[in-house]
Amino acid sequence: MNISDTYSFILSLLGAAAAGLVGGFALMKRMTLAGDVISHIALPGLGLALLLKFNPLLGGAATLFLGTFLIWQLQKKTGLATETAIGVMFAAAVAVGALVTPKEDLIEALFGGFERISAWEFAVGLIAIGFIAFFIAKYKNRLVLSFFSPELATAEGVNLSRVNLYFLLIFSLTIIMGLQFLGALLVGALIIIPAATARNLTGTLGSFLVISAAVAILSVAAGYLVSTKLNLSLGPTVISVASIIFGVSLFIRQK
Amino acid sequence: MEVLSIKNLTVKFDSQTVIENLNLSVEWGENLAVIGPNGSGKTVLLKALLGIIRYSGEVHWASGVKIGYVPQKIDADRYLPVNLLDLMKAKSEILRLDKKETKSVLETAEISHKVLSTPVGHLSGGQFQRALIAFALLGSPNVILFDEPTASLDQLSEERIYELVSNLQKKRDITVLLVSHDLSVVSQYATKVLCLNKERICYGTPAEALRPEILDELYGRHQKYYQHGDHKHSSNK
Numbered sequence: 485m486n487i488s489d490t491y492s493f494i495l496s497l498l499g500a501a502a503a504g505l506v507g508g509f510a511l512m513k514r515m516t517l518a519g520d521v522i523s524h525i526a527l528p529g530l531g532l533a534l535l536l537k538f539n540p541l542l543g544g545a546a547t548l549f550l551g552t553f554l555i556w557q558l559q560k561k562t563g564l565a566t567e568t569a570i571g572v573m574f575a576a577a578v579a580v581g582a583l584v585t586p587k588e589d590l591i592e593a594l595f596g597g598f599e600r601i602s603a604w605e606f607a608v609g610l611i612a613i614g615f616i617a618f619f620i621a622k623y624k625n626r627l628v629l630s631f632f633s634p635e636l637a638t639a640e641g642v643n644l645s646r647v648n649l650y651f652l653l654i655f656s657l658t659i660i661m662g663l664q665f666l667g668a669l670l671v672g673a674l675i676i677i678p679a680a681t682a683r684n685l686t687g688t689l690g691s692f693l694v695i696s697a698a699v700a701i702l703s704v705a706a707g708y709l710v711s712t713k714l715n716l717s718l719g720p721t722v723i724s725v726a727s728i729i730f731g732v733s734l735f736i737r738q739k
Numbered sequence: 740m741e742v743l744s745i746k747n748l749t750v751k752f753d754s755q756t757v758i759e760n761l762n763l764s765v766e767w768g769e770n771l772a773v774i775g776p777n778g779s780g781k782t783v784l785l786k787a788l789l790g791i792i793r794y795s796g797e798v799h800w801a802s803g804v805k806i807g808y809v810p811q812k813i814d815a816d817r818y819l820p821v822n823l824l825d826l827m828k829a830k831s832e833i834l835r836l837d838k839k840e841t842k843s844v845l846e847t848a849e850i851s852h853k854v855l856s857t858p859v860g861h862l863s864g865g866q867f868q869r870a871l872i873a874f875a876l877l878g879s880p881n882v883i884l885f886d887e888p889t890a891s892l893d894q895l896s897e898e899r900i901y902e903l904v905s906n907l908q909k910k911r912d913i914t915v916l917l918v919s920h921d922l923s924v925v926s927q928y929a930t931k932v933l934c935l936n937k938e939r940i941c942y943g944t945p946a947e948a949l950r951p952e953i954l955d956e957l958y959g960r961h962q963k964y965y966q967h968g969d970h971k972h973s974s975n976k
Contacts, residue, residue: 512819625829638791639808683820687858692820
């Protein structure tokens with residue numbers, strides 16, 4: 485493994501840990517499917533970047549954050565449920581994305597691949613992961629109270645609107661981290677499956693978050709090894725591994 | 740000494756007025772029961788006092804007031820991987836409380852280890868209400884707002900919850916604002932009663948407020964309450 489591959493591998497493991505943790509909160513907020521859907525909002529940006537020959541992640545990130553902001557505004561101004569606002573944005577993004585993405589690049593944009601990254605990109609990735617970790621550490625308690633009862637959280641002084649916006653932004657940032665190696669179609673799965681697996685195994689918060697992150701890391705590590713050995717696509721292999729772990733967790737399910 | 744003063748409180752949702760020009764003051768250590776028919780603005784009043792809904796008029800809490808809130812009903816998600824200990828920890832960390840306080844609150848609210856470690860969505864009605872009370876007690880509040888704390892409970896659980904509330908008030912010198920449908924509970928525990936039906940219909944001691952003609956005006960039909968055993972029960976005639 486050369487240094488660039490090592491950077492990619494480390495970053496994909498850290499990205500997986502972030503996806504597992506953020507996925508845990510998304511499950512509690514009952515918006516795991518949003519991960520699948522939100523990731524598609526990156527598609528127009530990925531397509532435009534491929535068309536205009538600049539870094540696809542930058543393009544994906546730009547439309548993802550724009551989309552996230554619009555979703556937040558839509559639910560705030562119109563009172564639409566988060567999932568409805570995301571649904572509207574998703575449909576528009578997929579349509580525009582399919583129109584602008586060059587056909588030969590569409591498969592990679594959807595399913596990802598193991599890209600070599602530079603030291604600079606590695607550093608930016610580490611900062612993004614650090615940011616996600618900082619957010620979770622700082623807002624974990626406010627998020628938990630707001631999931632339990634938005635009313636009670638407000639009574640305890642939690643600013644729900646702000647916490648919701650920050651969470652959506654962190655959620656999008658996590659998706660960007662996974663976008664490159666899993667693709668727009670599969671990155672959402674790394675948010676849903678480890679969290680669902682962890683919920684099958686435990687009913688307490690601390691162990692739930694730890695297991696969710698661990699399953700995500702294990703899926704990426706094992707997926708990487710298997711895909712390298714058998715010369716398979718990385719994204720689909722990682723998600724297949726995660727799905728198998730989920731299947732096993734069904735047999736040892738807790739209430 | 741006043742702990743709460745309300746002047747010309749009005750709450751409107753769109754064009755519908757829910758509370759109109761309410762004036763009220765509450766003294767420290769009082770146990771004020773708020774009664775009234777469904778939709779009379781009782782829960783809305785508590786939410787206005789907590790500042791979680793918009794209102795016009797003036798709500799003034801005395802300095803040094805720390806409020807605990809026990810909401811009417813929370814439909815806890817059965818899928819939520821969170822137990823009472825997680826919630827207590829979350830609140831405790833937000834308020835930067837000493838860990839010892841959680842322990843002391845759990846003892847006061849008589850929370851068993853089993854209740855503490857069960858996911859909140861799996862607790863029984865009585866366990867859940869007790870858990871909400873423990874949650875409200877964290878942070879040493881000197882005022883607690885109870886919104887029908889026993890609405891969905893059986894008689895025995897209800898009595899246990901009110902015994903707990905009553906003991907708390909004695910031990911911790913807490914001012915209580917209690918929304919209740921149960922006039923027997925009101926007559927037994929309240930020191931003052933506010934009858935609310937969009938506006939103030941009556942205010943006074945239970946003996947003054949729970950008179951048939953006032954209840955007629957408040958509920959639109961005669962409400963009586965009767966006693967059997969050690970406890971009184973209410974019914975509609």
